[in-house]
Amino acid sequence: MERLIDDFIGKRKEDGLLRELKPASMRSGGKIEFSKRVLADFSSNDYLGLSGHPLLIEASKNAAEKFGISSCGSRLLSGNLSLHEELEEKTAKFKNKEAAIVFNSGYQANVGIIGALYSQGDCIFADRLIHASLLDGIILSGAKLFRFLHNDCNHLESLLKKERGKFKNCLIVTESLFSMDGDKAPLTKLVALKNKYAAWLYVDEAHATGIYGSDGAGLVQANRLESEVDLIMGTFSKGLGSFGAYLAASKRTVTYLVNTCRSFIYSTSLPPTVIAANLASLDLVKKEPQRRIKLLENAQYLRQKLADKGWKIKGESQIIPLIIGENQQAVSYSQALQNRGYWVLPIRPPTVPKGQARLRFSLTYDHPKEILSKLNDDLQKIKI
Ligand SMILES: Cc1ncc(COP(=O)(O)O)c(C=O)c1O
Incomplete structure (x- = not known):
């Protein structure tokens, strides 16, 4: 069994697919804190920002x-x-x-x-x-x-x-x-x-x-x-x-x-x-219908900005997948965004089909337009 486990971990590492857990010390109002660093949280499903209401x-x-x-x-x-x-x-x-x-x-x-x-x-x-x-x-x-x-x-x-x-x-x-x-x-x-x-x-x-x-x-x-x-x-x-x-x-x-x-x-x-x-x-x-109305307006705003810059995005909702392609590249983009203050995770196979690794921006009511605009600007500055 030990050999099987070691082989599995080795292979996942080699393929850039090994997942690791990271504990957050705070998560609220569209923000999340790891190791005393606060990031804008684009990975939660708290779409309406109700979890801390x-x-x-x-x-x-x-x-x-x-x-x-x-x-x-x-x-x-x-x-x-x-x-x-x-x-x-x-x-x-x-x-x-x-x-x-x-x-x-x-x-x-x-x-x-x-x-x-x-x-x-x-x-x-x-x-x-x-x-x-x-x-x-x-x-x-x-x-x-x-x-x-x-x-x-x-x-x-x-x-x-x-x-x-x-x-x-x-x-x-x-x-x-x-x-x-x-x-x-x-x-x-x-x-x-x-x-x-x-x-x-x-x-x-x-x-x-x-x-x-x-x-x-x-x-x-x-x-x-x-x-x-x-x-x-x-x-x-x-x-x-x-x-x-x-x-x-x-x-x-x-x-x-x-x-x-x-x-x-x-x-x-x-x-x-x-x-x-x-x-x-x-x-x-x-x-409070204004929560879902604002969320969908903001999602449309970011989608348009990303599309204007030529990114390949999918869907039509508050979930914005930005297709990167290769696993390692998706990991590098995610890391670069984390370095700039955004918690955005790479989604890789087997969760999505091979060759379609992506960044999944999960928008919430707690993300103001200014953060979305800054995120779009910062994304353009990343060179992988
Ligand atoms: C489409 C879909 N169904 C079901 C679930 C599972 O829900 P829960 O997180 O409450 O177990 C999820 C959550 O990831 C989901 O995305």
């Missing part, structure tokens, strides 16, 4: 005083507080679905839900760029997986035409806003295909929740497709500035999952402090 902190404090720190059990034992049910009701309303079920993380939701609903003899058609947690859920389910080219409904339909008839149940899986490319799924077309081929549609709204739609519910809401998308999954851990995840679906589906979903059943439920913060965050997202 006084109302979330107050809600957490109150819940800790009332219920203690832990929920002390799984939901089916003593870990089911009134707060959990309140959050599920509120989430269902927010997402305009009959019911919702809360999970401990987006990873646990995706891994658990798909395996609880689908199994051998079923088929799942998934976008090539879906998140690892979705892929792991599909693999665990035992259903036959077909991957379609990213956002390519023609390719998806050709696969459905050829394969759908050979299987029992069928699921189409996508993210609504892709985390590494910052682009949006063609949801209306996917709904048409799922209806035509008798499938269900699973949409992961992790990066769209809080940012898009009239109430900030996400891209399913923005496209008015709530009644058409069977399974709307999302997280509280990104735009909502907190932690945990949910699935919004029909009441029967939620009841089925409460009884069968292993990642829901066999884990201590989220602590009251987190649930209370999630409740406060849902209120804030509705009440």
Whole structure:
């Protein structure tokens, strides 16, 4: 085993792919501190800048005083507080679905839900760029997986035409806003295909929740497709500035999952402090649309500046991937930006395809335009 570990580390180092953890001593207001140095943080998913909001902190404090720190059990034992049910009701309303079920993380939701609903003899058609947690859920389910080219409904339909008839149940899986490319799924077309081929549609709204739609519910809401998308999954851990995840679906589906979903059943439920913060965050997202409006305006501003300078950028959202290509070059750019005061990390394979290593600028409400303008200027000065 030791030899295997040494060989792995050696190879990863050689390929410029060895990842190392670095502890931050502070992270707030769009800034992060490492070794007494404060940098502008372009790597967090705190898109709306809610993680340090006084109302979330107050809600957490109150819940800790009332219920203690832990929920002390799984939901089916003593870990089911009134707060959990309140959050599920509120989430269902927010997402305009009959019911919702809360999970401990987006990873646990995706891994658990798909395996609880689908199994051998079923088929799942998934976008090539879906998140690892979705892929792991599909693999665990035992259903036959077909991957379609990213956002390519023609390719998806050709696969459905050829394969759908050979299987029992069928699921189409996508993210609504892709985390590494910052682009949006063609949801209306996917709904048409799922209806035509008798499938269900699973949409992961992790990066769209809080940012898009009239109430900030996400891209399913923005496209008015709530009644058409069977399974709307999302997280509280990104735009909502907190932690945990949910699935919004029909009441029967939620009841089925409460009884069968292993990642829901066999884990201590989220602590009251987190649930209370999630409740406060849902209120804030509705009440403060200016956060998402400013975020998207700023994202457009930086995108335009980078494009004007000839950088290759992808997508159309608050996530701005700047494609570099080679792993080592991406690492060098990231290092040079860190030296100039920006915390921007290189994203490399296997997270993204080979040859598409990139810098991923994750914008938040806490980044003023001046920082974005300075970032653009500084980027031009770097010579690799
Ligand atoms: C699309 C997508 N789904 C799910 C997850 C997992 O969510 P969590 O961080 O809450 O486990 C992530 C987070 O990285 C994600 O990007």
